[in-house]
Amino acid sequence: VRLLDNVYLVGGGAYSGLGLTSGGDCNIYLIDGGSELALVDCGLGTSFDTIVGNIKSDGLDPSRIKRLFLTHYHADHAGGAALFHSKLGVGVAISSEAAAALESGDEGATSVAAARSAGIFPTDYKLEPCPVAISLGDGDQHQVGNLTIGFLSTPGHCAGHGSFLLTGGDKPVLFAGDSLFWAGQILLQAIPDCDLQASLASVLKLEGLGFDAFLPGHGAITLSGGHLHVELAAKTIRSLAIPRNLV
Numbered sequence: 546v547r548l549l550d551n552v553y554l555v556g557g558g559a560y561s562g563l564g565l566t567s568g569g570d571c572n573i574y575l576i577d578g579g580s581e582l583a584l585v586d587c588g589l590g591t592s593f594d595t596i597v598g599n600i601k602s603d604g605l606d607p608s609r610i611k612r613l614f615l616t617h618y619h620a621d622h623a624g625g626a627a628l629f630h631s632k633l634g635v636g637v638a639i640s641s642e643a644a645a646a647l648e649s650g651d652e653g654a655t656s657v658a659a660a661r662s663a664g665i666f667p668t669d670y671k672l673e674p675c676p677v678a679i680s681l682g683d684g685d686q687h688q689v690g691n692l693t694i695g696f697l698s699t700p701g702h703c704a705g706h707g708s709f710l711l712t713g714g715d716k717p718v719l720f721a722g723d724s725l726f727w728a729g730q731i732l733l734q735a736i737p738d739c740d741l742q743a744s745l746a747s748v749l750k751l752e753g754l755g756f757d758a759f760l761p762g763h764g765a766i767t768l769s770g771g772h773l774h775v776e777l778a779a780k781t782i783r784s785l786a787i788p789r790n791l792v
């Protein structure tokens with residue numbers, strides 16, 4: 546589904562919004578930089594063929610995907626990374642804090658084991674280890690063809706969480722992962738590496754970015770005027786209240 550001139554939604558479960566792929570998948574975005582394509586997050590890995598089919602239906606060639614930029618290591622965002630790497634040769638980029646856990650398939654650090662026990666993932670779900678091509682640090686910038694994608698460290702939802710700002714196209718686009726959602730909501734969970742204060746600081750960091758399209762990891766997407774959502778959350782935080790939780 547084409548969202549913007551250079552951004553498509555190619556996956557996401559019924560819980561997340563459009564129901565293009567398995568129920569548990571996050572919103573999966575494809576960036577078209579002209580000479581190359583890139584993905585932002587990739588879902589659980591249980592709908593790999595469907596995602597590839599969706600990309601083809603949008604008139605794009607999946608073999609031109611060069612990189613997969615991951616917001617964080619939770620399996621609903623990163624579980625499919627190993628498949629994209631092995632089947633399409635995609636180079637995976639994730640924050641330097643999160644890289645080791647993804648490379649070893651650490652189901653403790655990534656809370657996959659906890660999420661499986663809680664019934665969030667199927668009982669037979671396994672996080673496949675995946676090599677990391679690029680370890681990202683705050684402020685790093687990479688080219689996707691004629692577009693620029695910048696990495697911002699936005700921890701809180703979990704350790705090593707990051708967001709991406711895409712520039713060079715029609716309008717600045719924020720891929721917020723699980724740091725911020727529609728109506729200024731955040732996402733705190735009862736897992737060891739979730740950090741309320743870090744989450745609030747990350748929201749205030751996002752407020753300083755001049756983005757227009759707001760593309761979060763779950764739920765409603767805003768194609769223009771999306772800065773409103775971060776303004777709502779920041780206003781709540783400045784009144785010393787905690788933004789509403791998504792779950």
Ligand SMILES: [Zn+2]
Nearest residue numbers: 617619702723
């Ligand atoms: Zn998450």
